[in-house]
Amino acid sequence: MKDIVQDRLARIEDLEQRKLLKSILTGVFLNLVEYQEDLNRKLEERVFMEMEAREDHHDIYVTVCPKEEMDPIHEYLFPVIPEDAERKPCELKGLLAQARRHEEPVLMTVFLQCEYSKLRTLLDGRRRFTGEAVTANGRHAVTVSLRPNRAYLNELERLYTVFQKNNMPWKTVNFPYAHKFFDVIWTSCEDTLRDDEEIAEIRFHLEEFDPFKKLHMVPMWNIERLELKNVGFPIPAVDKVNFEHVLSLRKTGTEHGYLVDGEEEAIRYIKRSPEELTIVSPQEKAGIWSVLKMTKPVPTKLGRLPYRLVSNKKKNSFTSGFARKQAITVRAQGEIMRIVSSFEASEGLELEQVDIIDRTEGAASTYSMNPFISDNVRVESDKKIMRLRFRRLGGTSFIDQDMMSFLVSEVQMYFPEYKCEGEWA
Incomplete structure (x- = not known):
């Protein structure tokens, strides 16, 4: 545009008219042109700064570990369900209350280390096994059954929903251990137990599955749950309806993958740059955002994993x-x-x-x-x-x-x- 103006000025032979026109264009028109060029340049920078999320940044790594061998400060592995890291006492009072309501009290969760074809007979939950509950007043014969545990499958479904909210392509998560967890259901007891009794130990025999029985096992993956605050105040978006919330990734690591977990109506679009996540949202006020961090595995010199680490990489x-x-x-x-x-x-x-x-x-x-x-x-x-x-x-x-x-x-x-x-x- 400046070249066009210069060419038009050069064609004017009357110097007074050329001087007047040059003054007008320099004072008003050229400033407007420079302002428009500056906005176009900034828009171009924003477009090219928004990087495409790399597929390998969202690879999921999964393993399983005995609770007593779990490292709470592991570099990249975290419990799929954080509450699994805590040992939960078995309260008889609550179990009896559930039994009176004709519910199915869950004594514990067991991991069966065998092939899927052998576990198919347990999927309907009809098999019954004998056991005993040890209390301060002695041993009481009980009957238990096994029911497939769906807690970890539900976590996979939640993860799939988060991928959809972030407009990220879904890749099947390789979780071979999820279908090997079963809830031990208290079916019946031959004796009458009092509410004030405390269960010291639950023993049960799973017949042909007993050699494969593993207790207190915790599935782990490379997903860490973070709570990140906005960097500064939300900025009005270009549409003048939504606001841009910027989350810095410098402290948590720019080499990892990130997904924003929030209500679907609160997330319009997510822009990614090398060091930031920009959430376009109708929320006007700054706040704390729940973020899933897919930690990139690193080689460790100390310790080893008791079970195979698998991935969908x-x-x-x-x-x-x-x-x-x-x-x-x-x-x-x-x-x-x-x-x-x-x-x-x-x-x-x-x-x-x-x-x-x-x-x-x-x-x-x-x-x-x-x-x-x-x-x-x-x-x-x-x-x-x-x-x-x-x-x-x-x-x-x-x-x-x-x-x-x-x-x-x-x-x-x-x-x-x-x-x-x-x-x-």
Whole structure:
């Protein structure tokens, strides 16, 4: 624009008119042009400063640990449910009150270290096991049953909701230990217990499952819950309706992933820059925001994990990075094999064959790790079965079927028109 003005001035032969026009343009018009250019430059900087959230910043790492071996100051692992780190006493008074109301009192939670196929017989909660409650007045014979514990599956569902609020693509969380926790339900007692008695110990025998029984186990992952305050006061947004709340990430670490957990109506949009999160919200006043921090794992020199650390992390490869940028899914067996092999969880497993069948006989060897995601477009009974055959490479583990279920669940996300199932070749 300045070049155009200079060219027009040079064409005016009358010096007095040229001087007058130059004075007018310099005093009013050029200042307006410079102001507009400055605003355009600032808008461009804001657009380019808003970075795309890297997929590997939101990888979830999961393991399980005995409560007595849990490190409360671990560098990157935290209890999935913080209350699990505290030992909860078993109060007989509350149990008896629940029993009188015909409820199902929960004595404790047990971890069964065995394959998923062996646990399927316990999923309906009909099996009964004998045990005893030890009090100050002696031992009392009791009957207990096992019911699948859904606390950790509910946490996964909450995490999925947070991803949706932050407009982040969901990737199946590899949580092979979640389906191995069962609540021990007090079904009946042969003796009459008084409310003032205290239970010192609960003993029970799970018959063929007893060798796999583990007590006081705590699932852990790399998600830390933070409460972050605004940096300064909220700034009115461009739409003059919402406000921008800035959260600094310098103290908590810019190399980690962050998700804002809040009410859906309180979050309009989230902008990400290398060192800040900007929450566009209708809230006018500054406040404290609940943030989930996906801590990046670091190598530790002291201690070791008693159970395998698994994740939903993808391998770094050109084809995986290129495929993430494409909106079209390739309907080919080679693409399915690429999806499976792109995850680090596929180490030790190999996809041998993919079959499309009308229906399958018997129970599937795998289960869905995304049970909270529903397909509202297609009818489940009308879907054909995509059967994925895997084989083990090397040794075996009690979570092999669960790792296969994770890979099948991720393939299901790409092919919703089929019902994906896995089995051993």
